[in-house]
Amino acid sequence: MLAIIGGSGLTQLSTLEIVRREVVRTPYGEPSGALTFGELCGRPVVFLARHGYGHTIPPHLVNYRANIWALKQARADAVVSVASVGGIRADFAPGTLLIPDQIIDYTWGRKSTFFEGGDQAVHHVDFTHPYDESLRQRLLQAGKQAGEAVFDGGVYAATQGPRLETAAEINRFERDGADVVGMTGMPEAVLARELELPYAAVNVVVNFAAGRASSEHGIHFDSIEPILQESMVRVRNLLDHLCRV
Incomplete structure (x- = not known):
């Protein structure tokens, strides 16, 4: 069963034929919301809104451990994350969809492992390639198959949030090799790896990052929503076809 974690702009899947919703408890607390079970193109799917179904949970307060644990407990065998990002590279303009292949983690203080010592042995996971290639x-x-232009690869910079970045920080991320910037990619990806859940992401560029192009003098929030809504239609189309691949 495929699990889909929806970020900003994707708090529900309109094409999902809902079968039931289930409130789940985990050893790590409550997930962001009830799990929504259903079918997408005849295939079983479980959906979870990362920020809650009312979009009330900021990135640094998402209970990533509970979310991933709940999806594993629900017998998901793969996780696709959908997240909006800012474009750092000049050719990653608003409206770009990409499937990243690398991560740089700038977050701090988040619960980022299921193995915290005590009566548990230290556990190291290989994270050379953070996304499942298959x-x-x-x-x-x-x-x-969906007829959508999707960019292959990109380096995702995960920042703490909830504030957006300064232009100087974006310059630093670019020097470090980052192509896009977001706030939720970590520790989500590594937690999935610890539970041996194949994990990959769909990044939706909704604005140029701070100091870049149209965001040179500031982020124009009024222009983000139309791009986000239009792009999520394309993401839903992609996900519909994913269930057929």
Whole structure:
């Protein structure tokens, strides 16, 4: 069963034929909301809104451990994350969809492992390639079948939030090799790896990052919502086709 975690702009899947909703408890507290079970193109899917169904949970307060644990407990066998990002690279303009292949983590203080010592042995996971390559390729193939332009690869910079970044920080991220910037990619990805859940992401560029192009003098929030809504229609199309790949 495929699990989909929806970010900003994707608090529900309009094409999901809902079967039931289930409130789940985990050893790590409550997930962001009830799990929504249903079918997408005849395939079983479980959906979770990362920020809550009313979009009330900021990025640094998302209970990432409870979310991933709940999806594993629900017997998901793969996780696709959908998240809006800012474009750092000049060719990653608003409206770009990409399937990233690398992460740089700038977050701090978040609960980022299921193995915290005590009576548990220290556990290290290989994170050389943070996204599952097979699932990445399925997303790219789904994009082709859906007729959507989807960029293959990109380095995702995960920041703490909830504030947006300064222009100087974006300059630093670019020097570090980042292509896009967001606030929710970590520790979500590594927690999935710890539970051996294949994980990949669909990034939706909704604005240029601070100091870049149209955001040179500031982020124009009034222009983000139309781009987000239009892009999420494309994301839903991609996800519909993913269930057929």
